Amino acid sequence: MSIIDVRDLTHRFGKHVALQDVSFSIPAGSVYALLGPNGSGKTTLLQILMGLMPATSGTVRVLDTPVAKLTSAHRARMGYVAEGLKLPPSMTLAQLERYVSPLYPTWDHTLADSLRQRFQLDASRRIRTLSRGEHMKAAMLCALAPRPELLIMDEPFTGMDAVVKDDLVRGVLELSGREGWTVVMASHDLAELELLADWVGFLHNGTLQLHEPMESVRARYRWLEVITSARDAVLPAVRPQEWVWTETAGPRVRVLLSAQDSDAVQQRARSWFPDAQRIELHEASLRDVFVALTRQGLAAKTRTEAA
């Protein structure tokens, strides 16, 4: 069952197209990592999912309800954390908790206390005196304490130190696994996302170029490393379809491939590089995939602009 269902979503800021024909659905209970370079439309997409801004066109359903018709009862089942979320600056954290907690029927005071301790937050401090990381922790506390069914996080690890980040990742993993939360997260901390996510989406220039389970991504994307006998490796005149990104350095060639069958790839690699002395296949990390896809997108854009 999908907790989020997006169909043909397009959003424009004036003439600028921020999102174009984006369609995907996120199954309930999954942790979804939304990747993409800066300006790709991640924040816009998450804000539309939260109902913070209306989409120009397309349909968006969250919690089985059109996003425009989300009521306060629906929102009580959702949590939102974003970099730059403007918490009331003149409130202390304790006041903020007192203000927010009655709004959520599921607010867990024990969890709030434990999160406050874990984040080492002083409840008597005003929000405006908190550092950037502490501000994020406070926002995180308010989002997690109600035990939301759907947690949407936009760059949640900003300003957090490694220990807290690790704690948070484990905490979210534990809670989402135990309580069946659905987490949608956009972040540039790819290592953390790789640990957390079981679904991945990749946005580039407002279009969703990748949307599949993490297992599938891990199985599909591989590095092909080839050492040729030539002084400078010669690449095939026509780039094979499986090639996502290529790096060459003298006789060495690294190709990020998108292919399911590793044996078949190795066989085809022989035809791509007849003078290959050594051919190896390695697993690609999420970071590798992200970087390669981003560069591929940028290169395509440059070619288009040049043409």
Place this chain on the structure above:
Amino acid sequence: MSWTHQVWQVFRKDVMRQRWLLLLFVLCAVGSVASVLRDSTTMALNSVLGEHSRPLAELLWLLLPAFAALLCATVILEDVPTAPRAHWATLPIDRSAVFGAKLCFVLGVVPLIVFGALAVLHLAFSVRLMELPVLLATGVRTLVTLTVIALPLAAIVRELREFFLAAVALATVFAMAIDGASFEISAVAPLTQAFIAVLLTSCSVFITWQLYKRRRRSWVMYAAVGVLSVLHGACIVIPVAPYQKTLSASLPDARLTSTWQRTTNATARARSFAWQLHLAGLPPDRRATLRVIRAGFMGPETCRRALSKSHIETTLQYPVLPLGRELHWLGNPPQFTRSVDTAFTNTWTLHTGENECTPSLNAVLEMSTPRLLGSIPLSTGATLTSGGYRLTVHSTERSANGMLATLYASSSVAAPPLHRPGLSQLTYVLVHSQRSEAMMLNAAGQSLPAGRPIVRNLVGLFPRRLDDDSAGPHVDAWLRDAVLYVFTWDSRGVFAASPLLAEEQ
């Protein structure tokens, strides 16, 4: 959580967040209201002693609307409607609930404080709310209007800094518009004006709701907020209409119009602004008086009650209006005698002399105490005896705080008729006195009755001293040529009064 609980939750949070600002506002409101009343009660005394207006009272009175607008802005900006990452928008609160809470605060708490201050004064000082001075009424209206302007303005900006910039820009535009304007103000019925005010307020509330609902700004919204602010501002700056209508309502044939004019004196490098009041069509048997005395607001009933509680000192001031020889007291100034019996009943007798005392004597005895000031027309508050007017005042206390009684008196007899051909269409002449008294005379030189609140409006418009003795030339000189009295002030902001020479019709 139900909708009402959500509203209550946000409202309570806002009140708690703004409690110190609210407290300051309450103090400012009480101080302003008290200062206006105190100012009005001691004005006669100040005039006698040559004291001028108190800057603190005026500052408080200016601060109050500014404070209200600031309070409104901070409450709205506590939960910025259009900020894309506003925290409130991510909470399980309906937008309508947040809007409702803000509206309750802005349109409920802020006016409540001001009206609460008035109520306290009403109870503590026995001041009738309906008799509150025009200055106060104008101030309250200004306060409410500024609050209503601030509502959509704060909703469309995202930071207090932006709000200040927008407010300064609007004020500048408005000041420039007034500076360059030369327009006629026609009479608008109080009901119409109330309708306009309600309409504009509704528009402001609607636009604010749209901003909360849509959570985004657009040029249409900017334009709407700007237009509404200017219209609201126009309602503050044009307070003439209700008073004109008051006269028109009571005298249907009378035509009262006013004109703003700006003149630039190139040699003196000064600009002066004039407000001309044109009155025509007043029937001969009706009279109207422009009274610049702020004390007039109390009304006879309050004054009677005040008199019944106050002890009257023996000191009397009775300057006579220098309205020309014919309008002076004939003979010596009147004399007062006072007797007090064992029951503390003060009996005042005004010795005017039989020759000078005519039934048409238009005299007003003004009594001031540190708290109250009122006026009693002698024709109703006194009886005419062979020795003059006799006024009986009952005093119930022997307080050291005495009363200063000032007699303003004028006679409607024997002003020379105005026979100038060019003035045939001009029926009435407004005469300014050396005291804070002004009278309207008709073409036959008859003065017009007291009690018309036209000049209360002037007090609202020009909250400065209008009783500058050096302002005008001798009355005789301009009675013949004057069309209307004109109040002017120059670009330095100094108020002065000078007559306007007759216009050829």
